[in-house]
Amino acid sequence: MDRIFVARLAGVAVFDPAGDQIGRIRDVVVSLRGPLLPRVHGFVVEVQPRRRVFLPVTRITSIEARAVIFTGKLNMRRFECRDTETLAIGEMLDRSVEYRGERVTVQDLAMERTRPSDWLIAKVAVRRGSRRRGETLIVDWEDVSGFAGVQKDQGAANLLAVFEALRPADLANMLHELPSERMAEVAAALDDDRLADVLEELPERDQVLVLSRLHRDRAADVLEEMGPDDAADLLQELPAEQAEGLLRLMMPEEAAPVRRLLSYREDTAGGMMTTEPVVLPPTATVAEALAHIRQQEQTPAIAAQVYVARPPSETPTGRFLGVAHFQRLLREPPSTLLGSVIDITVDPIRPEFTVSEVAAYLATYNLVAVPVVDELGRLLGAVTVDDVLDHMLPDDWRERP
Numbered sequence: 209m210d211r212i213f214v215a216r217l218a219g220v221a222v223f224d225p226a227g228d229q230i231g232r233i234r235d236v237v238v239s240l241r242g243p244l245l246p247r248v249h250g251f252v253v254e255v256q257p258r259r260r261v262f263l264p265v266t267r268i269t270s271i272e273a274r275a276v277i278f279t280g281k282l283n284m285r286r287f288e289c290r291d292t293e294t295l296a297i298g299e300m301l302d303r304s305v306e307y308r309g310e311r312v313t314v315q316d317l318a319m320e321r322t323r324p325s326d327w328l329i330a331k332v333a334v335r336r337g338s339r340r341r342g343e344t345l346i347v348d349w350e351d352v353s354g355f356a357g358v359q360k361d362q363g364a365a366n367l368l369a370v371f372e373a374l375r376p377a378d379l380a381n382m383l384h385e386l387p388s389e390r391m392a393e394v395a396a397a398l399d400d401d402r403l404a405d406v407l408e409e410l411p412e413r414d415q416v417l418v419l420s421r422l423h424r425d426r427a428a429d430v431l432e433e434m435g436p437d438d439a440a441d442l443l444q445e446l447p448a449e450q451a452e453g454l455l456r457l458m459m460p461e462e463a464a465p466v467r468r469l470l471s472y473r474e475d476t477a478g479g480m481m482t483t484e485p486v487v488l489p490p491t492a493t494v495a496e497a498l499a500h501i502r503q504q505e506q507t508p509a510i511a512a513q514v515y516v517a518r519p520p521s522e523t524p525t526g527r528f529l530g531v532a533h534f535q536r537l538l539r540e541p542p543s544t545l546l547g548s549v550i551d552i553t554v555d556p557i558r559p560e561f562t563v564s565e566v567a568a569y570l571a572t573y574n575l576v577a578v579p580v581v582d583e584l585g586r587l588l589g590a591v592t593v594d595d596v597l598d599h600m601l602p603d604d605w606r607e608r609p
Contacts, residue, residue, distance in 0.1 A: 210321040212271060213333065214296045218370045222253050222263065222276045231255035233276060234382055236296040236319070237262065237289065238329055240356065245349055248319050248327035251276070252287050252295070258381050260287045266325040287385070296329070297370060298386045302363040305334065305354035307347055312336045315344060315366050362390070364397035376402070380409035392421040400426075404433035407442065415442050428457035431466070436483045437595065440469035465523065468588075477566050478559030480599055481580045481589035486514045487521045490529055490547030494540045501534055509576045509592035516546050517587045524586040528556060528579060556581040559588060563599045566591050 214236045221229050235252040250264040261284055270277040289295060296317050303314045318331035332352050335342045371379055383391045383406065395403060395418040407415050407430065419427050419442065431439045431454060443451040443466065455463045465483040472478030486500045501511040513533045518526030530550035540549055556579040557569060569578055570593055577592040 210271075211318050211331070212320075213316045213318050214329075215301065215316045215366070215370045216273075217251070217271075217276070218297055219373070220274060220276055222251075222278065224282070225277070225279050230282060231261075234260060235298050235385075236317075237293050238296050238300075239292055240294055243350070245328040245330055246294075248296075248329065249293060252385070253282075254378070254381065255282075255284070258377065259284070260381070260385060261285065262287045265327055268325070289385075295386070297367065298382070299390055300355065301366040301370070303355065304362070305332075305352050307334055307336075307345070307352050310336060312345075312352075313363065313366075318346070362393060364394040367394060368397060376405035377409045380406045380414075384410060384414055388417060392418050396422060396426075400429050401433045404430050408434060408438045412442075412445050416445050419446075424454065424457060428454050432458050432462040436462075436465040436469055437481060437589075440466050440479070441474070443470065444474060472559055475563050475599060476559060477557055477561040477580050477591050478588070480563070480566070480595040481559070481591045482510065482595070483523045483589040485510055485523075485577070485579075485587075485590040487517055487523070487525055487587060488514055488546055489519055489521065490516050490545065490550070492546050493542060494537050494544045494546065494549065495542035497532060497537055497546055498534075498542075501537075507592070507594070509594055510590070512576045514546065515579055515587055515590065516550050524582060524588050527585050528581050528587040530554065531579060554578070556587070557591070558582075563596060567596050567600060570596065 217233045217236060220233045222231050222233060224230050231253040233251045234254045237249045237252060238246040239249055240246050248265050250262055252260050253263045254260050261282060263278055263282060267278045267280050268276060269279050294300060300317060301314055304311055305314055312334035314332060315335050316333035317329050318333070319327045320330040321327050330349055331346050332349055333344060333346050334352065335344050337343060371382060374382065383395055386394065391414065395406065398406060407418060410418070419430070422430065431442070434442070443454065455467065458466070469479060469481070469483065486506065488497055488500065497514045501514060511534065513531045514537070515531055516529045518529065520526060529547070530552045531554050532546050532549050533551055536549050536551070554573065554575070557566065559580050559582065566578065570576070577590045579590050580588045582588055
């Protein structure tokens with residue numbers, strides 16, 4: 209009899225009959241049936257671009273360690289979990305259940321095939337005792353109770369372990385599909401920097417829900433880990449009193465750029481810009497510039513160019529001199545000074561530029577980012593093409609199928 213542990217299916221590639229990969233498994237949809245073994249209805253498959261669809265188990269022809277193959281057509285309608293269905297990975301892992309009179313934690317679930325297209329959840333992997341000193345048992349489903357209903361303080365360690373390698377955008381998409389309480393609970397279990405990255409990818413209403421469920425000090429810490437522009441966008445969605453309270457809890461040096469961004473209208477260059485582009489003085493070398501844009505935390509749009517300005521290098525800087533494109537940097541000797549490779553043809557924009565004006569500027573000059581300066585010629589920040597897209601797309605674009 210075939211037996212597959214559901215957590216091991218997360219991220220497995222799904223192929224159509226022609227051998228083309230169409231997506232990856234993100235969850236297993238099951239139906240709880242009281243004393244009867246839960247029946248597996250199918251899989252939640254993530255296809256591009258970040259759309260989750262349902263693949264019935266009856267269309268599966270093969271399940272291997274690294275591939276799932278199905279036959280027939282795939283319905284591309286966005287997946288919605290029915291009231292009678294449960295997500296095995298998202299909602300059942302980490303539950304506290306009862307096994308022979310003892311509270312244990314669910315680590316995994318095993319599905320077994322009883323007929324060619326009939327899979328049931330027959331086994332449960334549970335941990336007894338603490339995470340360090342406990343032991344893992346594989347027990348029969350009938351011997352475990354406590355899966356019905358909503359459970360508070362469920363925990364998220366095993367669920368997060370399953371999706372540890374996911375990019376922030378994919379993890380955000382997974383969280384968005386969970387019930388609100390479970391989403392907030394799982395998000396709160398993330399480290400501050402990981403949660404900050406995920407929050408930047410969530411729809412606004414999910415951002416507000418997650419942040420509101422955090423302790424105020426923790427919420428302020430997470431806001432400090434976010435990019436100032438993303439933190440400002442999130443704070444604008446909160447009541448003014450709550451936003452001001454969080455700003456006061458943040459470190460002054462972290463709150464200062466966020467406050468500057470909040471002083472601009474949201475639909476202007478000042479409201480969209482990041483206040484942390486790569487800024488170096490003209491006396492820095494090409495080697496130093498390449499070392500800065502090589503850092504992993506830099507997004508491709510930010511790393512596309514170095515902004516050259518007189519000290520100080522923190523925004524608002526000294527007098528802005530120009531930009532040095534990374535392609536030019538790659539062609540120059542490492543010891544070359546940045547002051548000699550500046551592109552003076554890229555004119556900076558003012559913070560009051562509207563979204564459409566910034567978009568037209570980027571399109572006209574084929575740029576992925578543009579510097580923003582004040583009336584004194586100081587660099588305030590940079591607007592990237594992804595900033596513009598975020599403001600030009602519909603508010604619910606992250607939630608659309």
